[in-house]
Amino acid sequence: MLRRKHSEIKRQLLDQTVVSGIGNIYADEALWRAKINGARLAEKLTRRQLIALLEAAAEVMRDALSQGGTSFDSLYVNVNGQSGYFDRSLNVYGREGKPCRRCGAVIRREKFMNRSSFYCPRDQPRPRG
Numbered sequence: 001m002l003r004r005k006h007s008e009i010k011r012q013l014l015d016q017t018v019v020s021g022i023g024n025i026y027a028d029e030a031l032w033r034a035k036i037n038g039a040r041l042a043e044k045l046t047r048r049q050l051i052a053l054l055e056a057a058a059e060v061m062r063d064a065l066s067q068g069g070t071s072f073d074s075l076y077v078n079v080n081g082q083s084g085y086f087d088r089s090l091n092v093y094g095r096e097g098k099p100c101r102r103c104g105a106v107i108r109r110e111k112f113m114n115r116s117s118f119y120c121p122r123d124q125p126r127p128r129g
């Protein structure tokens, strides 16, 4: 389904009619883990890349749930109404100007659909053109 989409992969990840439950923070984290820039067109990614990306998204959500979710996302408030502390272990989201935990390059932030996208310019190069 994703490979038939002529739009950015991050937009597809956030589209609840395509994949359910992935928010902005988790999308950035999953894209970082899979080393894919969110601005790349879904249809230009290989089947292998897309599978890796979906696996990364599942992993990010598993990690988040086991740690109580992110404090930014009201969906992940625990039964006591407290927000989680997954934000402490975010690899890319909210880390503009800090070194990438994988390669040391400086994390960048860009505007995306009235929100922000965070990515590593070395691991996740922007698409050309």
Ligand SMILES: [Zn+2]
Residues within 6 Å of the ligand: 100, 101, 102, 103, 104, 105, 120, 121, 122, 123
């Ligand atoms: Zn990096």
